[in-house]
Amino acid sequence: MNESLFTSFITPTMMGVPIVVLIIMFPSILLPSPSRLVDNRLVSIQQWLVRLTSKQMLSIHNHKGQTWALMLMSLILFIGSTNLLGLLPHSFTPTTQLSMNLGMAIPLWAGTVAIGLRYKTKTSLAHFLPQGTPFPLIPMLVIIETISLFIQPMALAVRLTANITAGHLLIHLIGGATLALMSISTITALITFTILVLLTILEFAVALIQAYVFTLLVSLYLHDNT
Amino acid sequence: MLIPVKEKKLMDVKLGELPSWILMRDFTPKGIAGAFQRGYYRYYNKYVNVKRGGVAGISMVLAAYVLFNYCRCYKELKHERLRKYH
Numbered sequence: 001m002n003e004s005l006f007t008s009f010i011t012p013t014m015m016g017v018p019i020v021v022l023i024i025m026f027p028s029i030l031l032p033s034p035s036r037l038v039d040n041r042l043v044s045i046q047q048w049l050v051r052l053t054s055k056q057m058l059s060i061h062n063h064k065g066q067t068w069a070l071m072l073m074s075l076i077l078f079i080g081s082t083n084l085l086g087l088l089p090h091s092f093t094p095t096t097q098l099s100m101n102l103g104m105a106i107p108l109w110a111g112t113v114a115i116g117l118r119y120k121t122k123t124s125l126a127h128f129l130p131q132g133t134p135f136p137l138i139p140m141l142v143i144i145e146t147i148s149l150f151i152q153p154m155a156l157a158v159r160l161t162a163n164i165t166a167g168h169l170l171i172h173l174i175g176g177a178t179l180a181l182m183s184i185s186t187i188t189a190l191i192t193f194t195i196l197v198l199l200t201i202l203e204f205a206v207a208l209i210q211a212y213v214f215t216l217l218v219s220l221y222l223h224d225n226t
Numbered sequence: 227m228l229i230p231v232k233e234k235k236l237m238d239v240k241l242g243e244l245p246s247w248i249l250m251r252d253f254t255p256k257g258i259a260g261a262f263q264r265g266y267y268r269y270y271n272k273y274v275n276v277k278r279g280g281v282a283g284i285s286m287v288l289a290a291y292v293l294f295n296y297c298r299c300y301k302e303l304k305h306e307r308l309r310k311y312h
Contacts, residue, residue, distance in 0.1 A: 040275045040276060
């Protein structure tokens with residue numbers, strides 16, 4: 001039994017730092033760009049998925065919000081492909097690093113706030129005070145709403161990081177436990193089954209991307225329209 | 227007819243001329259980028275960009291990716307081989 005570093009495979013996989021850039025750019029190889037009217041099967045499948053997702057996602061917005069289509073679609077493709085590639089054995093998932101998720105969350109959130117403040121100043125400032133609050137509660141509520149606004153990017157980043165990291169860690173631990181228990185079987189079958197189920201559920205990491213972009217999208221919607 | 231070494235294709239180069247052929251390749255960044263681009267399109271057009279492509283095209287890439295990551299972590303994985311005494 002080897003418990004030397006069961007948590008050494010945590011997330012800060014300390015490879016020679018330059019390689020990280022290559023690993024981040026790797027999913028782009030798997031997403032070729034369409035060039036003809038009828039492409040090969042890989043590109044057709046991806047085109048179909050992108051069209052399906054974009055229709056679903058951009059139906060809420062008005063014309064101004066739909067200018068963000070490219071940004072949102074590339075965001076969901078990037079996070080989706082990166083998370084799915086992280087499920088392969090031994091691979092490194094860049095989205096487990098909080099630095100990267102903060103780098104994605106803060107500029108996008110700030111962009112939505114800036115758009116709201118610039119084009120609809122009164123409406124976006126009015127978001128700080130929900131309708132129908134009793135008069136004495138107003139100062140406290142404004143403070144609470146401000147805090148909840150500034151927590152949005154942090155929540156976006158930390159949510160993604162924590163979910164992916166926790167999933168990977170669980171897989172490592174349960175896999176290690178299964179190996180160790182192999183010599184003492186009958187429990188092995190149960191734990192292996194738990195691994196399988198956990199992995200399937202984890203493959204709804206794609207659902208996490210959905211959550212990410214959706215949350216971003218809701219925020220954009222509220223700031224831009226209404 | 228005497229073709230200079232510079233312009234021969236790899237299969238036509240004799241074994242003795244191999245070092246000079248390698249050294250005359252274009253190692254500027256543009257040349258290296260061109261080499262990667264040619265390699266990528268060669269693989270893409272052979273396995274993916276075909277009329278009835280299958281899962282093999284993309285799964286070979288994923289298998290190579292797994293191998294690459296395995297080689298990257300080999301140092302830490304060495305300790306986890308199934309042995310009686312570590």
